[in-house]
Amino acid sequence: EVQLVESGGGLVQTGGSLRLSCAVSGFTFSGYWMSWVRQAPGKGLEWVANINQGGSEGFYVDSVKGRFTISRDNAKNSLYLQMNRLRDDDTAVYYCTRELYGAPEDWGPGTLVTVSS
Amino acid sequence: DAVLTQSPLSLSVTLGQPASISCRSSQSLVHRDGTTHLYWFHQRPGQSPRRLIYKVSNRDSGVPDRFSGSGSGTDFTLRISRVEAEDVGIYYCMQGTYWPPHTFGPGTKVDIK
Numbered sequence: 001e002v003q004l005v006e007s008g009g010g011l012v013q014t015g016g017s018l019r020l021s022c023a024v025s026g027f028t029f030s031g032y033w034m035s036w037v038r039q040a041p042g043k044g045l046e047w048v049a050n051i052n053q054g055g056s057e058g059f060y061v062d063s064v065k066g067r068f069t070i071s072r073d074n075a076k077n078s079l080y081l082q083m084n085r086l087r088d089d090d091t092a093v094y095y096c097t098r099e100l101y102g103a104p105e106d107w108g109p110g111t112l113v114t115v116s117s
Numbered sequence: 118d119a120v121l122t123q124s125p126l127s128l129s130v131t132l133g134q135p136a137s138i139s140c141r142s143s144q145s146l147v148h149r150d151g152t153t154h155l156y157w158f159h160q161r162p163g164q165s166p167r168r169l170i171y172k173v174s175n176r177d178s179g180v181p182d183r184f185s186g187s188g189s190g191t192d193f194t195l196r197i198s199r200v201e202a203e204d205v206g207i208y209y210c211m212q213g214t215y216w217p218p219h220t221f222g223p224g225t226k227v228d229i230k
Contacts, residue, residue, distance in 0.1 A: 035219075037166075045158070045166060045209055047219040061218040095165060101172060102213040103156045107165040 002026040009111030022079040022096030030074040033099040038092035086115045121222035136197040140210035154213035161206040
């Protein structure tokens with residue numbers, strides 16, 4: 001069974017940093033693109049970033065470029081999102097997803113990030 | 118970025134009746150490789166999204182056959198042949214042809230009359 005479990009969310013001050021992690025199991029992690037998708041409270045879904053199987057290429061939505069870094073450790077079956085210079089509008093539930101056929105297929109339960117001054 | 122619009126934004130359906138949601142893109146979603154990267158997701162209240170349909174019309178594993186996707190170019194439709202109580206929630210379309218970023222539609226909220 002595919003499992004994705006995010007951790008690392010919490011309350012952080014505006015301008016601060018946070019590192020999200022996603023532990024996966026039930027599939028060959030190194031064989032799949034992975035991504036982060038977020039959802040602000042009461043709002044829709046927003047794709048944030050994705051990364052290729054080997055971790056050599058990461059892609060981002062413009063609003064997080066230069067502030068967020070996606071990475072992975074295939075030996076540890078883990079995906080990460082380093083978030084720096086956090087803004088109030090980064091407040092959201094962050095979902096870790098496994099991509100298949102070019103889009104998120106499996107989703108974790110999400111971790112809430114609250115940015116507040 | 119490709120902008121997706123959905124209609125209606127809210128839908129009340131009688132149990133057992135059909136439902137249909139439209140998704141329109143600001144540009145054709147046909148990729149240069151000939152495939153169309155349009156997807157549908159369902160999010161029940163308080164839950165993570167679940168993908169229903171990939172590449173316009175392919176149902177994901179475990180998705181009931183009452184769900185179907187169709188369309189081409191810029192116009193796409195998700196149909197539910199007979200709505201059941203568990204189908205309530207928000208439905209999102211998403212495009213993966215022009216990325217980054219993948220973009221989602223605003224969502225269509227479905228409830229039971």
